[in-house]
C-alpha cells in the first residue's frame with residue numbers, strides 16, 4: 543500500500559485524529575514500506591513464546607500446537623500500525639464508542655459481504671460468545687431449551703448449560719461426505735420449552751457454508767415455532783474459494799424477525815487476544831432494545847480502546863491483506879487434502895468452505911478417541927482438537943488448525959505420516 547493511500551485510509555476511518563503528530567510519520571512510513579507491493583508475509587515463523595498464548599501453553603514437549611482457533615500469523619500491518627499509534631497517546635481513560643465504529647462495520651457488511659443492512663441494526667458485542675450469552679440471558683429463562691446442531695463449536699453448549707438453560711441436540715446428518723441439517727429431527731424435538739436455536743454459519747468445526755435454501759427453511763421453521771435464531775458468523779470473513787457468505791438475516795423477512803447475527807474481525811484479522819472485537823446485527827427493533835438493555839445492565843456495553851481501534855482499522859475499505867491471507871490458507875488446505883489423499887493413512891480431510899480449520903475423519907482407523915488423541919499428541923507430536931468435544935457425530939474426528947506458515951504445516955504432516963504410516 544502506498545503511504546498516501548495509507549494515510550487517506552486512516553483519516554477516512556476516523557483514526558488519524560487519534561494519532562500523535564510526532565510518531566505518525568515514522569510509523570506510517572514503516573507500515574507503508576512493509577505493505578508497498580501488497581506482498582504480505584505469512585511464511586515467517588513467529589516466536590510466540592512468552593506471549594501467554596493459550597495454544598502454545600499446551601505444547602510443553604516439542605509438539606506443534608494446531609488446536610485452538612487462532613492463527614500464528616501477524617495481524618494485518620495496517621491494524622498493527624493503528625494500534626501502535628494509539629498506544630503512543632499514553633492516556634487510556636474512559637472512552638466512548640464513536641460513530642466510526644458502527645460506520646466501519648456497516649460499510650464492511652455492505653462492501654465485503656455485499657449484504658444490505660440498516661445502520662441501526664448494528665450493535666456492539668463484548669465478544670461473540672459473551673454477546674451470545676447475554677442473548678440467552680435476555681431472551682430465555684433458566685430451564686428453557688436451546689437447540690444446537692452438533693458437531694459444532696463446543697462453547698455453545700458449555701455456556702448454555704453454565705447459564706442454567708438446557709442444550710438440546712439436533713445432530714447434523716453426514717451423508718456421502720456432506721453434512722446437512724436434519725429438518726425432520728428439528729421439527730420433532732421442538733416443544734413449548736424450546737426458545738432458541740444456535741446456528742454456526744459458517745460452521746466450525748466442519749467448515750460448512752450454509753446455502754440460501756437451507757437458511758430460509760431453517761428461518762421458516764423457527765419463525766413458525768416462535769424460536770429466536772442466534773447465528774454465530776465469526777468465521778464468515780474467511781469464506782474461501784471465491785464463495786460469498788450468506789448472513790442469516792439476509793435470507794428472508796422471517797429470518798430478520800427472529801435472527802440475531804454475531805460476528806467480528808477476531809478470526810479474520812487474528813485479534814483473539816485483543817478480545818471483544820465483535821458486533822451483533824439485530825433487524826428487529828424490540829429484540830435490539832432488549833439486547834442493548836441487557837448489555838447496559840451488566841455494564842458490558844462499553845468497548846475498549848484496542849477493540850475500537852482494531853475493528854475500525856480492520857474493517858476499512860481495503861481487503862488486500864485479507865485476500866492474501868485467504869489465498870495462503872487455501873494453499874495450506876490444499877496441502878492437507880493432497881497429503882491425506884496421497885498417503886492413504888485412513889484419514890480423510892473434509893473440504894472446508896471457510897476458515898483455517900480442517901475437519902479430519904479418522905473413523906477408518908477404528909481407534910478409541912482417547913487413543914487417537916494420544917497418538918497425535920505423544921506419537922506424532924502434533925496437538926489437534928478432539929472431535930468428540932464438538933458433540934454428537936464428532937467421535938472419530940479431529941480438527942486441525944492450518945493457520946500457520948506452510949513450513950510448519952509441512953513438518954506436522956511429515957510427523958503424522960511417520961506415526962500413522
Ligand SMILES: Cc1ncc(COP(=O)(O)O)c(C=O)c1O
Pocket residue numbers: 611669670671672695742746774776777808814818819820
Ligand atoms: C464459532 C466460534 N464462535 C465464537 C468463537 C469465540 O469468539 P469470541 O472470542 O469472540 O468469544 C470461536 C472461537 O474459536 C468460534 O470458533
